[in-house]
Amino acid sequence: MCQVDEEYNGQLEHRVTPRVSKKCVKCKENTAVLIIRAGDAFCRGCFKEYFIHKFRAMLGKNRVIFPGEKVLLAVSGGPASSSMLSQVQEGLSRDAPKKLRFVPGIIYIDEGGASGQSMEERERAVAQLESVFRATNYHYHIVHLEQVLSLPSSVLEAGSSATEKPQTGSSYKAAVDQFIQTKKNQHPDLSVENAQSHLSSLSMQEVENGVTSPITPEHTQALQRLFASVRTLTAKEDLLHTLRLHLILHTARTQGYTKVMMGDSCSRLAIKLLSNISLGRGASLATDTGFSDPRYGDVVIVRPMRDYSSKEIAYYNRMFDIPSVFIPGLDTKAQDKASIQHVTESFVTKLQTDFPSTVSTIYRTSEKLHTACPPQNTNTQPFAKCLLCVCALDTKLEEFSAYQATLISEQLSQRRGPGPGFTPGAAAPGLPPASSASQGQCYSSGGGQHQGCMTGEGGCCSSAKKPETVDLKSLLCYSCRLTIKDMTAEDALPQYILSEAERRKRRSQMREEISEFLLEEDEAILSVNGSL
Amino acid sequence: MAAPIAIHLEFGGGAELLFGSVKEHHVTLPNQSAPWDMKQLLVWIRGNMLKERPELFVQGDTVRPGILVLINDADWELMGELEYELQDKDNVVFISTLHGG
Numbered sequence: 001m002c003q004v005d006e007e008y009n010g011q012l013e014h015r016v017t018p019r020v021s022k023k024c025v026k027c028k029e030n031t032a033v034l035i036i037r038a039g040d041a042f043c044r045g046c047f048k049e050y051f052i053h054k055f056r057a058m059l060g061k062n063r064v065i066f067p068g069e070k071v072l073l074a075v076s077g078g079p080a081s082s083s084m085l086s087q088v089q090e091g092l093s094r095d096a097p098k099k100l101r102f103v104p105g106i107i108y109i110d111e112g113g114a115s116g117q118s119m120e121e122r123e124r125a126v127a128q129l130e131s132v133f134r135a136t137n138y139h140y141h142i143v144h145l146e147q148v149l150s151l152p153s154s155v156l157e158a159g160s161s162a163t164e165k166p167q168t169g170s171s172y173k174a175a176v177d178q179f180i181q182t183k184k185n186q187h188p189d190l191s192v193e194n195a196q197s198h199l200s201s202l203s204m205q206e207v208e209n210g211v212t213s214p215i216t217p218e219h220t221q222a223l224q225r226l227f228a229s230v231r232t233l234t235a236k237e238d239l240l241h242t243l244r245l246h247l248i249l250h251t252a253r254t255q256g257y258t259k260v261m262m263g264d265s266c267s268r269l270a271i272k273l274l275s276n277i278s279l280g281r282g283a284s285l286a287t288d289t290g291f292s293d294p295r296y297g298d299v300v301i302v303r304p305m306r307d308y309s310s311k312e313i314a315y316y317n318r319m320f321d322i323p324s325v326f327i328p329g330l331d332t333k334a335q336d337k338a339s340i341q342h343v344t345e346s347f348v349t350k351l352q353t354d355f356p357s358t359v360s361t362i363y364r365t366s367e368k369l370h371t372a373c374p375p376q377n378t379n380t381q382p383f384a385k386c387l388l389c390v391c392a393l394d395t396k397l398e399e400f401s402a403y404q405a406t407l408i409s410e411q412l413s414q415r416r417g418p419g420p421g422f423t424p425g426a427a428a429p430g431l432p433p434a435s436s437a438s439q440g441q442c443y444s445s446g447g448g449q450h451q452g453c454m455t456g457e458g459g460c461c462s463s464a465k466k467p468e469t470v471d472l473k474s475l476l477c478y479s480c481r482l483t484i485k486d487m488t489a490e491d492a493l494p495q496y497i498l499s500e501a502e503r504r505k506r507r508s509q510m511r512e513e514i515s516e517f518l519l520e521e522d523e524a525i526l527s528v529n530g531s532l
Numbered sequence: 533m534a535a536p537i538a539i540h541l542e543f544g545g546g547a548e549l550l551f552g553s554v555k556e557h558h559v560t561l562p563n564q565s566a567p568w569d570m571k572q573l574l575v576w577i578r579g580n581m582l583k584e585r586p587e588l589f590v591q592g593d594t595v596r597p598g599i600l601v602l603i604n605d606a607d608w609e610l611m612g613e614l615e616y617e618l619q620d621k622d623n624v625v626f627i628s629t630l631h632g633g
Binding site for chain 1: 546598600
């Protein structure tokens with residue numbers, strides 16, 4: 001079972017391949033055209049119903065999308081997100097009272113700069129997708145990955161949730177009822193026209209804004225330099241994923257969207273779950289693969305396609321002519337073991353052919369994961385979150401944690417010994433001793449502290465960039481640290497990341513300096529109660 | 533005794549990259565005594581059409597895991613998978629599901 005090339009010839013029962021045409025298991029009349037899961041054969045009509053129903057059931061079960069909300073659909077052009085787009089169209093167009101009620105927008109991120117495509121190829125893909133988007137009549141935004149270089153650093157902060165009311169079932173139902181009431185009060189004939197004309201007028205205006213400013217070759221080169229400085233494909237994919245998410249987040253915030261729908265299918269999420277564990281993101285599994293991802297505060301990411309296997313999506317797209325554009329990515333035609341994500345993908349897919357319940361088992365397991373603490377934890381300091389992925393920092397642990405053990409063993413396995421002033425709790429183990437000598441006079445108030453000098457001062461003296469790059473690691477969670485470690489030139493990172501890192505480091509130093517004057521939370525309560 | 537069979541092949545989901553980025557192919561399978569089945573078709577494709585990286589399309593006897601096959605718009609599992617015998621003017625579609633969305 002755990003060998004690389006196992007052969008089960010003759011030991012397993014071979015799956016019985018039916019020779020006669022089977023009947024659909026649902027309606028029992030039509031000929032089946034498709035087998036889903038482990039043996040349910042469906043006919044065309046029943047499959048379509050099943051597919052559409054699953055989407056609406058997924059949204060209805062998790063009542064997070066309120067009527068009238070603006071929802072951004074992240075479409076990459078691939079089969080799952082194109083399918084999601086068509087489901088949203090389908091759901092919004094029904095006249096039944098149970099139709100979906102939200103205002104959609106589309107975003108497409110052109111990643112050609114990172115995956116090495118030429119401008120013509122990128123423009124061709126964008127043109128193809130634009131024609132698809134125009135047919136839907138929703139606003140769309142085409143964003144190039146190069147724009148990540150000019151993002152503001154506010155992207156990295158988790159905003160506060162827009163609605164403070166608890167998301168209970170009763171408030172959802174109340175909101176839906178209220179929405180239906182207001183719709184009824186409007187003139188029934190004109191309401192549909194109103195909505196349509198409003199949307200079309202907005203989209204006329206948005207089309208100019210939809211395609212963002214043209215990118216210069218310098219931007220593309222800077223982006224390529226960033227990705228070229230990353231040594232492994234694993235880290236590249238991880239970095240690309242993070243930057244993409246930041247771009248989507250920024251667009252959602254500036255355009256007023258409160259929800260983002262991502263088109264991750266069941267198979268893709270199963271692969272993501274396993275590869276995240278391998279990457280060191282086990283602590284944030286629940287938010288990374290669950291239905292809703294609330295860690296950004298004001299923008300919630302939902303994944304309505306998480307119940308569909310890639311087989312179902314591919315068949316649906318084929319049978320009902322859903323347009324999708326294939327765009328090569330970073331790992332197209334890569335070797336089997338080129339990156340952790342890629343090898344996990346081939347592992348899960350291969351296992352799935354022999355054991356068809358693999359993906360659904362992993363999916364069920366991920367459903368059982370929940371976040372332990374409430375996501376809106378206002379007591380958490382803003383910089384107790386990872387700089388890049390905004391999950392809780394898991395590296396600021398006490399002296400005797402497993403993480404410190406890995407640091408020590410890493411330190412010991414390097415050629416040079418520990419530098420002066422090295423302590424297990426330091427943010428930057430293994431810093432070469434030469435850099436402290438090259439700092440010169442340092443005017444930081446903690447003048448006697450060796451620590452302050454070595455780990456960089458940010459604003460207090462104009463030192464070289466080198467101390468800053470070391471600081472980055474202390475602001476990151478374990479897996480982001482691994483990604484940054486694979487980079488040879490950290491200053492190739494976009495400006496917003498570097499400046500936010502600088503700001504947080506200064507803040508934490510300031511906090512340290514005035515720490516004796518700050519009251520802890522429980523001390524404050526005690527003193528207030530005491531005075532009463 | 534089988535006459536040459538005309539088959540319409542389609543590739544989607546990224547699989548077309550291995551075939552010169554051409555999605556649709558009309559091929560005529562040459563004459564042979566035994567009827568053509570899917571297994572032989574795969575061997576034929578591997579030998580005559582695959583431009584590069586055969587291991588990304590064919591694995592051993594069958595297609596690589598993650599590639600779906602539709603014969604005349606029906607799942608090939610319902611038709612017998614590799615043992616299905618090809619008829620003239622059949623439409624065989626290969627869709628790769630390995631590139632997400």
